[in-house]
Amino acid sequence: MTQLVADAVRQASVNFVDTVAMLLPRVLITVSIVAVGWVIAWALKWAVRWILIWLRFNHGCDRIGVGAVLKTADLPPADTLVSLIVFWLVWVGFLLSGVDVLGFTALEGMVRSFALFVPRLLVAIVILVLGVVCANFAWRATLIAGVNARIPSPRVVSGGVRALVLILAGAMALDQIAVARTIVLTAFAIAFGAVMLGLAIAFGVGGGSIARRILDHWFPEHPGAEQEEFRHL
């Protein structure tokens, strides 16, 4: 009996030592990969940031309105944000590669999933940035045209246009990374439909006089009656 217990303990010890002997190099490799990955990611972060500063990336983002949006959202400047994204993408990639080396069954396939996710994430970010740019352009164009055309409440109208474009871009980005796709699409469809219906009802019922004024302005009964009062040239 005692012999049996001793054999079992010995076998367990041998197995443990074998397992440790087998796992330790993998752990060391994982740690090495993660550490090297961190260094590479950090270097890439600074390289990207330096290039973006050299390219005056922040200035460009300010011009297209992205800078203002980042400031409003209390996010860092555009060049810092992009370099941080690069850092985390690279380092998480190395991290998952390191974990994969450990050979845990539960973690198998994570690297492949991550590799598949990164392009979608990048596309989603591009969609968001383009959405912000388009939203700001549409907002400014609507605001200026509304003021010059004497449309009532131009800021409300232009703000609504910007919100709609941003919501559309957000929904597209979420759909791209497949986060709660069904919920996002359903929520977007319901919200968009509700907003449009609400606007139509508000415009037709509550804003009948405004609608009449706008239509009179656009389609005057006597063309030429709305000519400039005096010669500007």
Added chain:
Amino acid sequence: MADESLLSDDLLRQLVALGHVDVLVGIPTLNNATTVVDVVRAAQAGLGKYFPRARSVIFNADSGSDDGTPVLVRDATTDDTGTVTASRPLRTTQRITTPYHGLPGKGSAMRMIFAVADLLSADAIVALDPDVTSVTPEWISALVRPVREGQADLVAPLYSRAAVDGPLVTQLVRPLVRAAYGWRVQEPLMGEFGCSRRFVAHCLERSWGTGVIPDGVDLWMSGEALANGFRPGQAALGPRLLAHARKPPGLPDVFQQVMDAVCSCLELHAGYWLSRGPAEPVPCYGTLPGAVELGPRPDVTRMAESFARDVSALNPVLATILSAPTLAGVTAAAATRPLVYPDELWAATVFEFLLAYHRAVMTREHVTQTLLPLYLGRTASFLLQHGSSGPAVVHDALESLGLAFEQAKPQAAAQWKKA
């Protein structure tokens, strides 16, 4: 040299047959049947009366009228090519009318007129606006004589303007061109003008017709003359009355075209105007009659109220164009009753918009369109102060505005160089 590819073979043959002319009157047209006849008659009468011994030609470049304008101008039958020469019964004045092919617009028409003038070696060239109903034979003399007598290479018009007349010129283009180019030209957007053969040859040598400023050719020519050492002059013509167009373009469109032309020219001539000093006077020929009010007085109170609303609505956009002190000044001005938009503030506003356009802080069209409500506010302010003032007071006020622009220029030029 003239780009002969602009001219059809048939037209070239007729021009060669004409040989040298002393005076060429060019009239670019597009559906001007109601007014062009009087313009042609005035030109003929002016040439016959004031230059009886000169060989002269009236050249009409038509950009595809469908209301019979060319027929009215030429008073003769068309040949196969649509180009006609009709000998005028009085002296040696010829009339040529021809369609031109290419980009529609006054720029292309003027280019063709200049090419013809160059080919005919015309000593003096006059361009007339076919929409003007107040043109008289004396205009031809006023625009041609300084050129023929060697006093000027470009003779800009000088119109009698009441305070309410043409604020886009008096409040914006005139002081800006004066400060930038350093010449006190009253009408840089020359509706009519006279020029020398030398200036025509210069214009044809430039990259004209590349579509850079198709709607701003008049201002471009002013700028080219001022920036390249051609002697400017001004001819007193009197009031300028325009026929009512069938469908006049709206103010936003007109403003956009003018601002595009102004900004394009300043970009083009930056090498000249950035280092140009205080403005010099431009010689004036003739005496200008008193101004008459040409239309209804604007509702200035409504304009002032709109200005306050517009500044409030556009605040986020203005914040990206104007400096903090200027924006604060504009906001304060919008809140004043009665509205006062001071000269210095207006000059700073215009130059900061110009810098925003140059730096392209946003779509350039948005920059120029954002200036429109401020221009209307400034106009309202000026008319509130001087709408009922006498000509001398209005003249002094406009002179003061010009000086304010001149004072604001050095800082703007320094910032332009940094951008």
